[in-house]
Amino acid sequence: MFSYDGAQTVILTDRQVRLPRSLVTIGAFDGVHRGHQTLVRGAIRDAQELGVPSVVWTFDPPPKVFFGRARPLCTLEEKLVRLARMGPDVIVVSRFSETYCRRSAETFLGDLGRVNPMRIHVGADFRFGSKQAGTVALLAQHFDVAIAPEVRCDGGEVISSTRIRALRADGDSATAKHLLGADSDALRLSGAMAKHDLRLGEEYHVSSD
Numbered sequence: 001m002f003s004y005d006g007a008q009t010v011i012l013t014d015r016q017v018r019l020p021r022s023l024v025t026i027g028a029f030d031g032v033h034r035g036h037q038t039l040v041r042g043a044i045r046d047a048q049e050l051g052v053p054s055v056v057w058t059f060d061p062p063p064k065v066f067f068g069r070a071r072p073l074c075t076l077e078e079k080l081v082r083l084a085r086m087g088p089d090v091i092v093v094s095r096f097s098e099t100y101c102r103r104s105a106e107t108f109l110g111d112l113g114r115v116n117p118m119r120i121h122v123g124a125d126f127r128f129g130s131k132q133a134g135t136v137a138l139l140a141q142h143f144d145v146a147i148a149p150e151v152r153c154d155g156g157e158v159i160s161s162t163r164i165r166a167l168r169a170d171g172d173s174a175t176a177k178h179l180l181g182a183d184s185d186a187l188r189l190s191g192a193m194a195k196h197d198l199r200l201g202e203e204y205h206v207s208s209d
């Protein structure tokens with residue numbers, strides 16, 4: 001349990017979670033940049049209006065990092081803290097592994113059934129399942145899907161983890177930090193969280209004390 005400003009977030013693996021109703025947003029969320037933040041906040045707001053728990057479903061490591069296509073912008077712990085500070089009810093972490101990446105899009109749709117989503121918020125380019133076969137169109141055949149508008153920076157470019165990685169690689173840490181938004185500095189966690197290893201399938205019990 002992560003507590004922040006009175007809000008509490010439960011962090012679970014995909015094997016632990018089960019909810020009778022929810023509103024879900026899904027993504028790798030590496031860095032939890034300003035685009036991610038708008039998506040997650042919109043999902044939490046919608047969940048509150050519908051009166052159901054908000055769920056952020058993410059992957060560790062980020063798939064692009066797993067496949068060696070990118071270096072991570074932050075650790076799992078930093079990502080969880082940045083997500084939890086926005087106040088979702090639940091964060092679900094799927095361990096992205098050699099076995100997991102072979103799960104088909106249809107199997108992942110079944111996984112989502114564990115939380116019975118009333119609606120799912122994602123960006124238009126969201127893909128899922130082995131070989132990225134699952135599209136937003138497929139997702140919309142099974143669930144009510146809300147497509148989040150793309151968040152752009154002042155210069156008009158879409159904010160993405162890829163762009164922030166490139167800015168960092170070019171040494172432009174000021175612009176990278178700006179696109180990551182507030183709280184972009186590494187956040188220290190309580191020892192309780194650091195001691196737990198999600199890979200062991202344990203539930204996190206985290207307090208911000």
Ligand SMILES: Cc1cc2nc3c(=O)[nH]c(=O)nc-3n(C[C@H](O)[C@H](O)[C@H](O)COP(=O)(O)O)c2cc1C
Nearest residue numbers: 027028029063101103108126127128129130131132
């Ligand atoms: C069950 C599952 C299997 C996946 N398998 C692959 C894969 O084989 N190749 C790949 O590039 N990405 C794979 N992904 C990652 C997705 O393409 C995507 O990165 C992920 O769903 C997160 O979405 P986002 O990148 O929009 O944040 C898989 C995702 C899921 C949920």
Ligand SMILES: Nc1ncnc2c1ncn2[C@@H]1O[C@H](COP(=O)(O)OP(=O)(O)OP(=O)(O)O)[C@@H](O)[C@H]1O
Nearest residue numbers: 027028029035122123126149150151159160161162
């Ligand atoms: N700028 C943005 N505005 C709104 N939604 C976004 C934005 N960037 C990503 N998203 C959405 O957030 C979720 C997670 O996306 P993802 O983790 O792939 O971020 P990304 O910045 O596109 O990463 P990468 O550049 O590594 O592909 C997806 O549903 C995606 O569509």
